Amino acid sequence: MSAAARVAQTSQAVRAFRKPPKIRKPLKYDESGLPIPHVNLLVRDTHPCRLADHYYTTLQDDLMYMTYNHESGPRPPPRAIRLTYDPNDPYTKNRYNPPVGGSQLGKKPAPPTTSENVVRLEKISIHTMVKEALTSRSNLLGAIAAFRALSGETQLGGGRHSNEGVQIVKAVKTVGGWVRPGLPVGVKVDLKGPKMYDFMATLVEFVLPRLREFPGIIMPPASSTMNSPSAVSGVVSFGLPPEAMGFFPQIEVNLDAYPKSYGMHIHFVTNAEGIGAQNRARALVSGFQIPFTRK
Amino acid sequence: MFSRTTLSTYKWCANACFRRSFATEVGATSNVSPSDISHSKKSGSPALHTSIILNRSPIITRTPSPFERAYYAYQARIHRALHNPFPYEFYFKQGSPLETRFNIEERRRERKAFGTPFGVDTSEKSEATELAEASLRDEDEETLPRIHEADLKNDFKNLNRRGQRNLYLMLLKKESGSDVWRFPQGGVNKGELLHHAATRGLDAECGTHMDSWIVSRNPIGVFHPPSQEPRIDSAQQEVVFFYKAHIMAGQVRPDRTRTQDFAWLTKGEIGTRVDPDYWLGIKDLLSDF
Numbered sequence: 135m136s137a138a139a140r141v142a143q144t145s146q147a148v149r150a151f152r153k154p155p156k157i158r159k160p161l162k163y164d165e166s167g168l169p170i171p172h173v174n175l176l177v178r179d180t181h182p183c184r185l186a187d188h189y190y191t192t193l194q195d196d197l198m199y200m201t202y203n204h205e206s207g208p209r210p211p212p213r214a215i216r217l218t219y220d221p222n223d224p225y226t227k228n229r230y231n232p233p234v235g236g237s238q239l240g241k242k243p244a245p246p247t248t249s250e251n252v253v254r255l256e257k258i259s260i261h262t263m264v265k266e267a268l269t270s271r272s273n274l275l276g277a278i279a280a281f282r283a284l285s286g287e288t289q290l291g292g293g294r295h296s297n298e299g300v301q302i303v304k305a306v307k308t309v310g311g312w313v314r315p316g317l318p319v320g321v322k323v324d325l326k327g328p329k330m331y332d333f334m335a336t337l338v339e340f341v342l343p344r345l346r347e348f349p350g351i352i353m354p355p356a357s358s359t360m361n362s363p364s365a366v367s368g369v370v371s372f373g374l375p376p377e378a379m380g381f382f383p384q385i386e387v388n389l390d391a392y393p394k395s396y397g398m399h400i401h402f403v404t405n406a407e408g409i410g411a412q413n414r415a416r417a418l419v420s421g422f423q424i425p426f427t428r429k
Numbered sequence: 430m431f432s433r434t435t436l437s438t439y440k441w442c443a444n445a446c447f448r449r450s451f452a453t454e455v456g457a458t459s460n461v462s463p464s465d466i467s468h469s470k471k472s473g474s475p476a477l478h479t480s481i482i483l484n485r486s487p488i489i490t491r492t493p494s495p496f497e498r499a500y501y502a503y504q505a506r507i508h509r510a511l512h513n514p515f516p517y518e519f520y521f522k523q524g525s526p527l528e529t530r531f532n533i534e535e536r537r538r539e540r541k542a543f544g545t546p547f548g549v550d551t552s553e554k555s556e557a558t559e560l561a562e563a564s565l566r567d568e569d570e571e572t573l574p575r576i577h578e579a580d581l582k583n584d585f586k587n588l589n590r591r592g593q594r595n596l597y598l599m600l601l602k603k604e605s606g607s608d609v610w611r612f613p614q615g616g617v618n619k620g621e622l623l624h625h626a627a628t629r630g631l632d633a634e635c636g637t638h639m640d641s642w643i644v645s646r647n648p649i650g651v652f653h654p655p656s657q658e659p660r661i662d663s664a665q666q667e668v669v670f671f672y673k674a675h676i677m678a679g680q681v682r683p684d685r686t687r688t689q690d691f692a693w694l695t696k697g698e699i700g701t702r703v704d705p706d707y708w709l710g711i712k713d714l715l716s717d718f
Contacts, residue, residue: 177507180501182490182491191718196673199647387520388519391519
């Protein structure tokens, strides 16, 4: 077979379909009468992801150079604050081992820079609180529909057990006779993988440019502490006003089908950790053209 | 992409900078122990240079390989077969032109995924459907070509060439009588910070008719050019520090008197043009794709 013929054949195989294999064993049926396939079907990527490509071709290298922290030699062992617990010591054998006091969270140094732990986007988490849900929980339905349209996520979507879809947020604490624990108060959805990058692209190209007077994500003043939990968690968070919901093209087509517009909080969760994690996370997020500003 | 050797070479070079907060040129007498003075007076400190790897990032997405296309088509078919039913009545008013149009497009997508249906009577068409089909026919979506004319003409100076690949700027220089391809390069003044010297060197070599951005204050690699004359102790050793930069707009305009030519090249094209020694020093700094 000539090379040209082989190329023609392979390119044809992309679209032409073979005959489906003969079913030798009849399929089982579930309780609703639907056939259960013999294999676990998983839907994987259905198209190349533009922003993921951008990350791997351009951003990752730049971020490695920008966040590289040079260390000569291995790190010294952490300072021993008190005697360590020795279970074989007859004195401490059956005694309680109290934890060291104080918050160590903001003092944890960043892990050594390697080419494997370059900062990357793990997930985008969106949530909103619907105050009217306190009076009647059916008021959550509009927010659930809007979040489904925004994210395209469904529970167990694509046959994945980790897909939780749009979740209902329940209250944890009592707030002065207003909120009781267990009461549904809001809606959230976690985006991962290609859907996360698609959401990022929609946000950057359709929503943020059309928002009136949006200067960018406001950063805390430069004098603020670098040791606060929010500064070392590697998460970039900001909020969108209710008007912004109408700028998402998925919702713009039938905005009047929703009972009202919902504002939302958006968290970009990255793998950055330790001191300076939020700066590394900001460097990553601004690489996807999200603007930042100071007051 | 960038291998671990990049990091390890960088570690080595940062040690060489005597652990300062920024890399500067070492003064003639500083950091030299008394026992070394007699030797170092002769050889002197190494001559520092900064070199800019000016990068044009990919401007269009990568064309998927036949295997990838088959994979995506297969996954899209599974997705289409298993997806939840689409809530038409939520998104469209009954009988609206938008719904008719969506139905036509959806039927086309269905046919593309699973083939022509049978047992369905498609001969009878409503007026609305015909109108929508006519309007769809009038729209001619034109996809832009993925190959630019600069690719066909082999125009190495055009920034639109090889849109899917990372391109790097190379200059053709006359060095000791022979033509040499290398990255833009500049010297370091005494007491000057390396990343300042890099900015200055880029402006001097490539002109100011472009928007560029130097990625980090840290050099991304180091190169020790082999000396031309046979190894003598008195010969001054040379060190080149590489910085990465991006071009955002504009074009380079090198000085005609000092530079013969310039070209925007992929990694593979660079490998065929530069000296083997230089190639060994830079090949791990460049992106394979």
